[in-house]
Structures are given as C-alpha cells and as structure tokens.
Amino acid sequence: MIDRERWLQVFTHAVLILGVLIVAFPIYVTFVASTQALRDIMQVPMPMLPGGHLLENYLQAITGGATSAGNSPVGIMLFNSMVMALGITFGKITISMLAAFAIVYFRFPWRMLFFWMIFITLMLPVEVRILPTYKVVSDLGMLDTYAGLTIPLIASATATFLFRQFFLTIPAELFDAARIDGAGPFSFFKDILFPLSRTNIAALFVILFIFGWNQYLWPLLITTQENMYTILIGINRMLTVGDDQAEWQIIMATTMLAMIPPVFVVVVMQRLFVKGLIETEK
Amino acid sequence: MEKRAVFSHQVLPYLLLAPQIVVTLVFFIWPAFQALLQSVRQEDPFGLRVKWVGLDNFLFIFRNPDYFDSLMVTAIFSISVALLSLVVALYLAVQADRVIRLATGYKTLLIWPYAVAPAVAGVLWLFLFNPTLGIFAYLLSRFGYEWNHLLNGGEALLLVIIAASWKQISYNFLFFLAGLQAIPKSLIEASAMDGAGRVRRFWFIVFPLLSPITFFLIVVNIVYAFFDTFGIIHQVTAGGPAKATEILVYKVFYDGFVALDLGGSAAQSVVLMMIVIVLTVFQFRYIEKKVQY
Structure with a gap:
C-alpha cells in the first residue's frame, strides 16, 4: 500500500471539501437569496444565512411570477418544461428503439x-x-405549440446507436428460440427486446431528461406567448428589465425551481446516470 | 456487417424506421440543405428578391473584421473553458481516487452541476458578480477593484468563462475518475517500489495512461464551449459589451434573428457545420483507438 501517510489523507480531504464548496457555493447563495426580501438582498453585502421569506417568494413565483415579466406564473412554465423534457425523452427513446430494431433485425x-x-x-x-429550422416549424404552424417544442428535437443518432449496439449483443440463439416458439416481430419486440432493454432505457431516460429540460435556444426561438414559455425562458424574461429593478428574490426562487427536477433525477438515479453518460459517449 | 438470422418482411422495417427518418428529413436534413442554399444567395429581408451570389457571402464574412473578432473570442473562450475545467476536474479526480472512505459522497456532491442548465449556470454567476449587489463584486471592491462586466469586455469574458467551466467540471471529473480507477494498481505500486515519488508517478505513469480520455475530453469540451454555451452568453452578457463575448453561435443567432442578415447568417451556419463535422470525425477516430487500447 502506498499513499497512506496521515498528512496526505488530511490534505486530500481538504482539497475535496474545498472542491465541493466551490461547486456548491453559487447554489447556496441562490438559495439564500430566494429566501430573502428584495430589500435585504439589496443591502450590500447581502445576508449569508437564509431569511424568512421562503414560502412567500416561491408561492409568488409559482402563482404570480415577476412583475417585470408580465406576472406570468412560473407554475405554467414548470409544466411546459416538464412536457418538453418528457416529450423529448420518450420521443427519442421510442423512435430510436424502433429504428434500431428495424436496422438490426x-x-x-x-x-x-x-x-x-x-x-x-x-x-x-x-x-x-x-x-x-425555425422557418420549417413556422411553415408547419408549430410555433407556440408543444409539438413544436418537442418533435423537431426527437431524432437521435446517439440513442439509435446505443440500442443498435445493445441489440447486437443479444445472442442469436434467443432470436432462434423465439422464432421456433412462433414469435413474430411484434411479440419478439414486446416480450424479449423490450424487457432486456430496461436498464438501457432507464439510463437513457436520465440523460435525455436532463437534455430536454435544459434546452434553451430552441424554446427561445419558437415560443412567443408567455403561456408557452419554458422556465429557462421565463428566467431570461425576468432578467430583461431595462431600467426597472430586477426582482431578484423571485428570479432566484425561479432559478431554484428550474434546477430542482434535473438535479433530483441525477442524484436519485446516480448509477443509471453514470452508466448513461458513459454509454452515450461510446 | 454481422451475420444473423432476421425477420423477412417487406414493408414492416420501413414503417419502423419511418418516424425517425421523417423527423430527420424534415427538421435536420432539409433545413441544413436550405442553409447551404441560402449561403450562396442574397435575399432582401422581406424575401421579395433572391439572387445567386456564389461564394460572396463567405468572402464577405471572412473579410469582415467583426467575424474575425468573433472567431478570436470563440477561440479564447473555448480554450480557456476546456483548460480550466479539465485541470480542476483532473486535480479533484486524482484526490477522489485516493480516498477510500466517503468516496461516493464526494462523487455525488461533485457531479450534480451536470444537471444544471447552461442558462441557469449563467444566472448563478451573474448574481454573484452583479456590480451593485453581487457578493463577489462586493469582495473585490473591498480590495479596491471595481468589477463591472457591463462595461468591461475582459471582465465579461472572464465571467462567462467561469460560469461555463463551473458547469463542465462535473462531467470531466466523472470521466477522469473512471479513467483513474481503470489504471491497474500494480503499475503504480511497481513504480513506487522503483523509487518514483508522487509527482513523478503522476507524470510518467498515470498521465500518459489517461491520455486517450484526456484527448476525448478536449474534443467534448470544445464542442461544449462552441455550441452548448449559447444559454450562458445569452443570459449573462448577450454578446456584449461591444461584442466582447460574441462567440460564433451567438453571432449566427444575432445576425439571423435580430439583424436579419439571412445570407450572412446562413454562410456562418455552413462554417459552423464544417466545424462540427471536423470535431465529430476527430471524436470517432478516437473511439476506434479506444477499442484497441
């Protein structure tokens, strides 16, 4: 065994803790700001401990949004982001799996x-x-629609390759056995391929959900009505205040809300996330 | 290709492929083709007249000092982001590889920024460096430095570099850690027995063994800095002040959507397409190497 000196262990932990703190600090400040009244944030330096306005700010954000952004409620934006993320995720998985099935079998x-x-x-x-691409979507009348937010993004080479690679590792004997038992393409897909692919699907789900939730340029282009904004676009509109005072307590609460779903998915499904990340890069 | 038994249907495979192919044709290949076409034409903003101009759009953008500036900004931005996030991630991964207790805990706490959208990462750092109320701007002013990225182009560029690197550390960390854990411990122990110190072991054994992963990560990080950081730029600086943070992707968006220079924007798109193709080819050549390795 090497590298077991006492001081080295202490140093290693110190570096890692410092790393964790650097990574977490911006989020901590955001959280603190989301629990303060605007007046407290505006005093420089702002307090570094959470204040007592947590519920008030988050409720205001979810139901009323920021005044500067036309009071459009963040609740609707959260719903839109969720529809977009899930639509892209399931869309990509479905059409990629079908395409890989056709190409391999x-x-x-x-x-x-x-x-x-x-x-x-x-x-x-x-x-x-x-x-x-904007022009195609606009010609098809898909601006400001959920179809426009999702369908143009669901083609996926990565997911198709992943399923293809995986299908190729399934032993040919399994296919032969299924054929002898009289399975056609549909029952083979449903009873054999799909159950075997479950882990891959779950790993892809984690990666694609984050991909979908974090889309920014596309919704920025094709959503013009406030009730179609995703939460990331909503934050941008709240920041664009011109000469008015930005309502930081609401912006920070909305920012927290925008981070919670994807971060939750990564932390809870960490093993699937790592598997998905490494496999989609192959 | 592989030999295996298959289903014999005439129509079914086309039906299975149809959704993927339709989406690909309508939303990928057709628009890309349109961009190519548009890049050799000149159109007035109202779409009334179109004329064939050959490579004029390309000559125009390459002769345009604005485009050159944007190219330089993109180069500085992507190299800084790649370097900063790779160095920090590698250093943390080397430490994490040494830890036995709490290893998973550190890993969890270091990887979650991957899930934070670039546009959100931008807001986090924008708030910290806000010239009037940001905590970092305040600390800097205590040391006599007046931070204002709304006026100072260098500071604006530094801010977006920090935000973009912060988000990318987790991704690089994960891949470096996987690479470090794949290095056989016997190699390290053998070199320790031969009397190599910690620093020498790292530079002569560990780092060369990590080089395929490092190379792969450099490509991924450059792709990230080129394309995925649009949200950060749009949210934090909107390309400003005075175009100091206008990376190529932001310029395509701005020229096409705000300035309505269709031909110029299309020509820029085509240049970007070439860049992606080159980077993708690089990435795939590396993958082939990894299989032998």
Whole structure:
C-alpha cells in the first residue's frame, strides 16, 4: 500500500471539501437569496444565512411570477418544461428503439443509407441550422405549440446507436428460440427486446431528461406567448428589465425551481446516470 | 456487417424506421440543405428578391473584421473553458481516487452541476458578480477593484468563462475518475517500489495512461464551449459589451434573428457545420483507438 501517510489523507480531504464548496457555493447563495426580501438582498453585502421569506417568494413565483415579466406564473412554465423534457425523452427513446430494431433485425434495400442518414443528425445540432429550422416549424404552424417544442428535437443518432449496439449483443440463439416458439416481430419486440432493454432505457431516460429540460435556444426561438414559455425562458424574461429593478428574490426562487427536477433525477438515479453518460459517449 | 438470422418482411422495417427518418428529413436534413442554399444567395429581408451570389457571402464574412473578432473570442473562450475545467476536474479526480472512505459522497456532491442548465449556470454567476449587489463584486471592491462586466469586455469574458467551466467540471471529473480507477494498481505500486515519488508517478505513469480520455475530453469540451454555451452568453452578457463575448453561435443567432442578415447568417451556419463535422470525425477516430487500447 502506498499513499497512506496521515498528512496526505488530511490534505486530500481538504482539497475535496474545498472542491465541493466551490461547486456548491453559487447554489447556496441562490438559495439564500430566494429566501430573502428584495430589500435585504439589496443591502450590500447581502445576508449569508437564509431569511424568512421562503414560502412567500416561491408561492409568488409559482402563482404570480415577476412583475417585470408580465406576472406570468412560473407554475405554467414548470409544466411546459416538464412536457418538453418528457416529450423529448420518450420521443427519442421510442423512435430510436424502433429504428434500431428495424436496422438490426431486418434486411431490406437501402438499409445502410437510412443508417447513415440518422448518423448525419449528429453533425447538425440546432445551433448550426437555426433559421431554416425555425422557418420549417413556422411553415408547419408549430410555433407556440408543444409539438413544436418537442418533435423537431426527437431524432437521435446517439440513442439509435446505443440500442443498435445493445441489440447486437443479444445472442442469436434467443432470436432462434423465439422464432421456433412462433414469435413474430411484434411479440419478439414486446416480450424479449423490450424487457432486456430496461436498464438501457432507464439510463437513457436520465440523460435525455436532463437534455430536454435544459434546452434553451430552441424554446427561445419558437415560443412567443408567455403561456408557452419554458422556465429557462421565463428566467431570461425576468432578467430583461431595462431600467426597472430586477426582482431578484423571485428570479432566484425561479432559478431554484428550474434546477430542482434535473438535479433530483441525477442524484436519485446516480448509477443509471453514470452508466448513461458513459454509454452515450461510446 | 454481422451475420444473423432476421425477420423477412417487406414493408414492416420501413414503417419502423419511418418516424425517425421523417423527423430527420424534415427538421435536420432539409433545413441544413436550405442553409447551404441560402449561403450562396442574397435575399432582401422581406424575401421579395433572391439572387445567386456564389461564394460572396463567405468572402464577405471572412473579410469582415467583426467575424474575425468573433472567431478570436470563440477561440479564447473555448480554450480557456476546456483548460480550466479539465485541470480542476483532473486535480479533484486524482484526490477522489485516493480516498477510500466517503468516496461516493464526494462523487455525488461533485457531479450534480451536470444537471444544471447552461442558462441557469449563467444566472448563478451573474448574481454573484452583479456590480451593485453581487457578493463577489462586493469582495473585490473591498480590495479596491471595481468589477463591472457591463462595461468591461475582459471582465465579461472572464465571467462567462467561469460560469461555463463551473458547469463542465462535473462531467470531466466523472470521466477522469473512471479513467483513474481503470489504471491497474500494480503499475503504480511497481513504480513506487522503483523509487518514483508522487509527482513523478503522476507524470510518467498515470498521465500518459489517461491520455486517450484526456484527448476525448478536449474534443467534448470544445464542442461544449462552441455550441452548448449559447444559454450562458445569452443570459449573462448577450454578446456584449461591444461584442466582447460574441462567440460564433451567438453571432449566427444575432445576425439571423435580430439583424436579419439571412445570407450572412446562413454562410456562418455552413462554417459552423464544417466545424462540427471536423470535431465529430476527430471524436470517432478516437473511439476506434479506444477499442484497441
């Protein structure tokens, strides 16, 4: 055994604790600010311990939002973010699984052409085709709709590859056995592939939920009505106050609310998260 | 390709592929094609006249000092973010690899910022450095330094670099830790017996063994800094002051949506597409290496 000196252990823990503190400090300050009255935040320096306005601020945010942002309630935005995140997650998983099933378990003309077509989406993030994609969505009348928030983002090369790789590891004997027992494509998918894929689906769920929840550029482009804003767009509108005073206590409460769902998913499903993160990068 | 028994259906596979392919064609390939087309045309903002201009849009953006500035900002921004977040993450991962007790606890506490949206990370740091009420701005002023990123371009750039790096540490940490844990302990112990000190062991044994992961992370971090940080820029500085933080992605958005320069924005999109293609190819070449390794 090496590296077991006492001082080194102490030093190691000290560095890690410092790291944890640096990582957590911005969130702590945000939390503290979300429990204060605006008046207390405005005195410099602001208090570093939580105040007594937690319930008041969060209720105000959820039901009434910030005055500067037209009082649109954050509750609706949370709902929109949830619809977008879950829509993208389930959409991606469903269509990718079906596509991988077709590519691995069928032989048909142009199979590889389709495979490469899906591959190309990796190289075309929204950021490089902003305007034309906006135009397509607008021509299809999908601006300010849930369909517009989700469908254009659900094509997924990564998820398709992941399922393809996984299907290829399933022994051919299992397929043969299922065929002998008279299983057609549907029952094979439902009774064998789907149950075997459960862990992969769960791991993908964690990664894709975070991806969907954290989308920013896309909802910024296609939502113009306040009742369609996602929570991240809502925060942006609250910050854009011009000469007025930004209502920091509400902005900070909304920021906390925007962080809770994805952070919760990562912390609770940590093992699946790590698995998903490492596998989607393969 | 692999040999295996398959179902023999004529139509079913196309039906199964249809949803993915339709979405890909309508929302990915068609718009990308439109961007290509638009980049060789000039259109007035009302869409009344269109004319073919060849490579003029590209010549225009490359000759434009604004574009060059944006390129420089992007370079400084992405290199700083990649360096800062990789160094901090590697240092923390090396420490975490040494810990036996509490190892999972530290890991949990270090990885969750991955879940924080870039746009939210921006707000957190914006608040800390707010010139009138931010706690860091206050501390700096106690030391006689007046922080104001709304006026000072360098400070604005530093602020978005900090916010973007802070968010990326957790991702790099996770991959470095996995890489460190995969290094056989016998190698380290053998070099310790040969008399190599802690620092030498790191630089001559551990670091070279980590190099495939480091290389992979450099590519991922550059992709992140190029594209995923749009939310941070938009939220914290909106490209300002005086375009000091206008990275390429923000410029495409701004020129297309706010300044309505369609041809120029499309030409910029095409350049970005080339960059993504190069980076993706890099990433995939690395993956092939990892399989042998």
